[in-house]
Amino acid sequence: MxxxxxxxxxxxxxxxxxxxxxxxxxxxxxxxxxxxxxxxxxxxxxxxxxxxxxxxxxxxxxxxxxxxxxxxxxxxxxxxxxxxxxxxxxxxxxxxxxxxxxxxxxxxxxxxxHAGIQGWASEMRAWFALTTGDYRGVIAAAQAGGEVAAHQGVAVQLAAQEAKAWARLGDRRQTEVALDKGRRLLEGMPYPDNLDNHFVVDPAKYDFYAMDCYRMLGENRMAEALAGEVIRASTDFDGAERSPMRIAEARLTLGVVAARDGDLDGALNYGEWALRGDRQSLPSLLMVSRELATIVNRDYADAPQGRAYLDHLTELSQAAH
Structure with a gap:
């Protein structure tokens, strides 16, 4: 090239x-x-x-x-x-x-x-901890990274990771505090030159973080609306997916909401759709997929189509180890 x-x-x-x-x-x-x-x-x-x-x-x-x-x-x-x-x-x-x-x-x-590189290394530590269920570890890594890289773009993503951890701990107030902090940081930063660079914070990605938090807090309508916005913002006019991993998690969010609303077929359609992508981040994909699997196991244990989805998820989990 x-x-x-x-x-x-x-x-x-x-x-x-x-x-x-x-x-x-x-x-x-x-x-x-x-x-x-x-x-x-x-x-x-x-x-x-x-x-x-x-x-x-x-x-x-x-x-x-x-x-x-x-x-x-x-x-x-x-x-x-x-x-x-x-x-x-x-x-x-x-x-x-x-x-x-x-x-x-x-x-x-x-x-x-280089504060930015150090901050992103902390953000990765927070991400790793999030996908393994170490939510206090997420908060510690996010706060440590925020001290080193307070004036870098990564500070926005560190605040978002902290918010995601608080949401999983069920602390609505701390979730909103962290989301608001990230939003204020984002508003004070210049618009980036290259949104495709993975280590540049895309302003449109903040809806993706908030979607995750509101899904975890059970705010179904808010999560559903944000998922739709994430899919729209991550898709080109010709239907090409610019951010397939974000879209996969947005579809899983729609699946979780559908399952909570009693629509098993719709939930499984979104769930399977999310698992079909070519470009995947397996730990993040499995983390959100398991949320849907928990609802299917709990509320639709006797449905054969639910069992097929759970089997597919088990295969993917085994491939990730």
């Missing part, structure tokens, strides 16, 4: 030179941004291979003759790539590898004195 007028092979050959010029650094910046921007759509195994390869190449640059500013920028690019690799590892169910990569990114962010 051409990168800023320079082919990948050209970049790699330049990386082997004793000195790294400005054109090479710019090509690496663009490559890093491109990879982070392909998170939502590129098949996870392919993105993982590319991300790891470029991370190794960037880290190898530290052995070259670099200026002080180049050294810091190389560390920053390595930090973003490590964050990306860790996210994809976790999506694929490699929890141990993802945590090791997250810690490496945190260390790189500290060495580079």
């Amino acid at each position: 051409a990168v800023s007028g320079m082919e990948t092979l050209d970049i790699i050959s330049r990386l082997q030179a004793s000195d790294v010029d400005n054109a090479t650094m710019e090509a690496l910046r663009i490559t890093t941004d491109r990879l982070c921007s392909e998170y939502a759509l590129l098949p996870a195994p392919q993105l993982l291979i590319e991300g790891r390869n470029w991370l190794q190449r960037v880290l190898a640059l530290r052995a070259q003759r670099l200026t002080l500013s180049q050294h810091r920028e190389v560390l920053s690019m390595a930090g973003w790539l490590a964050l990306l690799v860790g996210c994809v590892e976790y999506d694929l169910g490699d929890k141990r590898g993802a945590e090791a990569t997250r810690r490496a990114a945190l260390s790189i962010g500290g060495e580079a004195e």
Whole structure:
């Protein structure tokens, strides 16, 4: 793939030179941004291979003759790539590898004195804790990250993760406090240049966070309305899905609401639809799918179509381990 007028092979050959010029650094910046921007759509195994390869190449640059500013920028690019690799590892169910990569990114962010990278490493810790049911761990990670990255875009997502944890603990007041904090932070930030970059907070994503919280709090109509808005905002005019993982969780939210309303067929239709996506984050998908499964088990235990959905979910859970 051409990168800023320079082919990948050209970049790699330049990386082997004793000195790294400005054109090479710019090509690496663009490559890093491109990879982070392909998170939502590129098949996870392919993105993982590319991300790891470029991370190794960037880290190898530290052995070259670099200026002080180049050294810091190389560390920053390595930090973003490590964050990306860790996210994809976790999506694929490699929890141990993802945590090791997250810690490496945190260390790189500290060495580079880059608050954004350190903040995103904390956000990943909060995400990991959320999907494993460690809600107090989510709150601790979110608050720690918020202290380090109070003026970075990631502070919005850290507040949202905290809100999601409070919602699961059943604390409506603290959920609203955290959501309001994130909303205020978002309103005070400039509109981002590249919404596709996974480590840029998309203002439209805040409805996605709020949807999760209101679903957990049993606010069915609010969750349903927000799910519809998430699907609309994440779909192009031609029907192409720009954010398939967000859409999957929105469909699961609609499924949970349908199940609570007594519409089993509608609930299972949404539930199965959510499981069919090509690009999935298995831990997050399974976390929300289990909410629907709990209702099906409790309220529709004798329905054969419910059993088929539960079996499908069990297969997916086994594949994630």
